[in-house]
Amino acid sequence: MKPSGRRVRSLFIIVGLSMLALAGCDDPKYMPVLSPQGPVARSEYYLILYSFIVMLLVVLGVFVIYFYVITKYRARPENKDYVPPEIEGNTKWETIWTVIPIIIVIALAIPTVAVTYKLVKPPKVExxxxxxxxxxxxxxxxxxxxxxxxxxxxxxxxxxxxxxxxxxxxxxxxxxxxxxxxxxxxxxxxxxxxxxxxxxxxxxxxxxxxxxxxxxxxxxxxxxxxxxxxxxxxxxxxxxxxxxxxxxxxxxxxxxxxxxxxxxxxxxxxxxxxxxxxxx
The missing domain is CATH 2.60.40.420 (Cupredoxins -  blue copper proteins)
Structure with missing residues (x-):
């Protein structure tokens, strides 16, 4: 298995090359969805950006919690004999991780429904x-x-x-x-x-x-x-x-x-x- 340092460097290289490749796609003919030329496309473009930001925050939150847990609770020489206590449920945390996804779904659903219904009929022509x-x-x-x-x-x-x-x-x-x-x-x-x-x-x-x-x-x-x-x-x-x-x-x-x-x-x-x- 590769050392962890080499894996991290490989990951950064892949991400860097991907970003470099995407940097050449700023011409509207390559990514027209991200270069709206009308009111319908513009409304959908802003909805895409909003949804992307919300989902990015969710992903970042998950990764922060993930790395925090594997760092804080990793095995160490001084706690090799540690046996975690038996725990049956936690009302506080179960409520939190149930409410947060509901809030996320609502945050995505409200603007999506609003934009969808807004674009059903065209505006009146002057x-x-x-x-x-x-x-x-x-x-x-x-x-x-x-x-x-x-x-x-x-x-x-x-x-x-x-x-x-x-x-x-x-x-x-x-x-x-x-x-x-x-x-x-x-x-x-x-x-x-x-x-x-x-x-x-x-x-x-x-x-x-x-x-x-x-x-x-x-x-x-x-x-x-x-x-x-x-x-x-x-x-x-x-x-x-x-x-x-x-x-x-x-x-x-x-x-x-x-x-x-x-x-x-x-x-x-x-x-x-x-x-x-x-x-x-």
């Missing part, structure tokens, strides 16, 4: 924003094998493997699937929600400012799962309105042949855009 983008923006999302289909009912537009949204506006996504269960996830904008056949689940997201954010499936669904990604392009209200108008005027109509190809299991070589949501 009048000026509503005038620029319409009363609201709802996008129907269908998880195919292995691609994402986005339908804009009010705009009569369909896109595949990318979605355009106006920045600064809550967007309602209504999720379903035509194949295996999937999970719709844009880490920089918020948490994931399942897309399930025969069900219509809801999720709202919002981007703080224009930019491109990668989305993906968070649920394994077969051999094409790793490539089931899409881009969320957040645009200014003016650019989004221009894109809608241009798409409606120039994009091809969705045909039955194109829809059959989309619904067929497999990958697409490039994103698709159509100026209708139903086959013409």
């Amino acid at each position: 009048a000026a924003t509503t005038a620029a983008t319409g009363k609201s923006l709802t996008i129907d999302v269908i998880a195919e094998q292995w691609k994402w289909v986005f339908k804009y009912p009010a705009q009569n537009i369909e896109t595949v493997n990318y979605v355009n949204i106006p920045a600064g506006v809550p967007v309602n996504f209504e999720l379903t699937a035509s194949g295996p269960i999937n999970a719709f996830w844009v880490p920089a904008l918020g948490g994931m929600e399942y897309a399930m056949p025969g069900m219509n689940l809801k999720l709202w997201l919002e981007a703080d400012h224009p930019g491109t954010y990668q989305g993906r499936s968070g649920q394994y669904s077969g051999r094409g799962f790793a490539h089931m990604t899409f881009n969320v392009n957040a645009q200014t209200a003016a650019d989004f309105a221009k894109w809608v108008q241009t798409t409606q005027q120039t994009a091809p109509k969705l045909t039955q042949q194109a829809q059959d190809q989309i619904q067929k299991p497999g990958l697409l070589s490039k994103p698709l855009t159509f100026s209708s949501t139903e086959p013409q």
Whole structure:
């Protein structure tokens, strides 16, 4: 067995190298969950930090007690014949180690429930924003094998493997699937929600400012799962309105042949855009 000193040095080396490796992951593209770009992601980010701090305090407390006990009550030459007394229960300490976990669970549960219910419905859109983008923006999302289909009912537009949204506006996504269960996830904008056949689940997201954010499936669904990604392009209200108008005027109509190809299991070589949501 290695001497204890060598084990401790090895542990410090491993921890140091791990921290050095993580230091290179400060770019948002590597850890988008820790670089929130919208109000939903930001609320969840602060909840993650809070939970991490609470759990870290618990771990530190356990280690402090652990090292205190093994140091204070370790075997020594002067107490090698010591025999501990028989003890049956201790009401004081049993109460303490029962109450503390209850307090910890409550401390984690209250903010988690509060944030969860806060994010169920999007906030109301300001009048000026509503005038620029319409009363609201709802996008129907269908998880195919292995691609994402986005339908804009009010705009009569369909896109595949990318979605355009106006920045600064809550967007309602209504999720379903035509194949295996999937999970719709844009880490920089918020948490994931399942897309399930025969069900219509809801999720709202919002981007703080224009930019491109990668989305993906968070649920394994077969051999094409790793490539089931899409881009969320957040645009200014003016650019989004221009894109809608241009798409409606120039994009091809969705045909039955194109829809059959989309619904067929497999990958697409490039994103698709159509100026209708139903086959013409």
